[in-house]
Amino acid sequence: MKSRVSIGFGITFVVVGLAVSRVSWVAPAAADDTVAAATAVALTAVGGEGGSYTYIGANKCKKCHLPEHKSWAKLKHATALEALQPDQATEKKAKASLDPKKDYSKDATCVACHSVGFGKPSGYAIPDAADEKAVKESKELAGVGCEACHGPGSEYSKLHEEIMKSKRKYKQDEMYAAGMNKMDEKVCLTCHNEKSPTIDKTAKFDFAKKKDENTHEHTPPKQRE
Ligand code: HEC
Ligand code: HEC
Ligand code: HEC
Ligand code: HEC
16 A cells, blocks of 8 residues: 655655554655665565654653763754755855745755655644744754654654663664664665755765764663673
């Protein structure tokens, strides 16, 4: 059961079994059939079609992962949606032939890579400016939050809580089975690709270097087997 919804610049979102389950691992910039096929494979890798993972927002991770949260909050991923507002990052915009005076923060083509889970049932949705509640709620998933890289956290955060309380050892496979992404270059390349209007096309994405430079401070897990 698969349906495809196309938004803007041919960005294709694959929604698997929308009516029954809310599976939500989809590359934000999935652009063609090849990527769509890869996404379907990735879905299996993070727990298969039976999972129903939803986004819960970076604040929910904060109480247990304070060093990661604090260091993430200082870096540009956290404020990536703000960069789309008028008079922000003006030089980069001008250089990429974008209009520095224009508000791109409600432009689906841009928001797709500057927020968490855009276009998915529980992901970031562009709020109606008159709806105060929606505006407030949307802040939880604005910018490139934890779950943009680690995957939708509804299930694995419960697993983490259980592991914390029981103090037992765990295998990383348990994390993946609960909806967590395997962390590798592919996660980053869903956004760091040539569909980004500001990308430096001459530079190759150096995963090893960038993951330390621009994700957050790392505290090695102690209970992992
Ligand atoms: C959901 C999309 C998305 C994902 C996934 C993502 N990024 Fe980013 N990244 C962005 C955006 C958008 C910016 C620009 C933010 C700004 O400057 O306001 C950015 C900026 C950066 C920067 C600073 C600019 C640069 O290119 O040097 C680094 C470094 C970076 N990301 C590394 C990573 C790494 C490493 C990963 C994977 C572990 C990753 N990103 C995953 C969207 C993403
Ligand atoms: C395919 C994903 C993707 C799309 C679509 C996308 N961006 Fe980005 N954006 C990124 C990434 C990744 C970065 C950081 C590295 C780079 O410049 O590519 C970034 C960086 C930026 C920056 C620089 C921010 C800073 O603080 O230096 C601006 C400005 C920006 N994007 C604006 C836009 C606008 C406006 C659009 C829509 C017209 C857009 N982006 C669409 C992924 C994307
Ligand atoms: C841009 C992508 C990205 C974002 C956003 C991100 N992380 Fe990570 N995270 C990573 C990478 C890369 C690693 C390192 C994985 C490795 O070394 O195997 C990691 C590792 C971790 C780890 C394992 C321990 C450690 O510190 O290395 C925890 C816990 C974690 N992240 C929590 C968070 C939380 C909480 C947030 C949000 C506040 C967050 N992450 C946001 C990419 C990201
Ligand atoms: C109730 C506390 C709690 C919450 C909430 C929580 N975690 Fe965790 N998390 C843990 C514990 C405990 C571990 C295992 C740490 C260890 O081994 O030292 C862990 C491990 C991790 C790891 C490393 C997994 C691995 O590969 O070994 C990542 C990444 C991570 N958490 C991200 C997140 C993100 C993102 C969120 C929010 C969506 C989140 N966590 C919510 C407690 C929590």
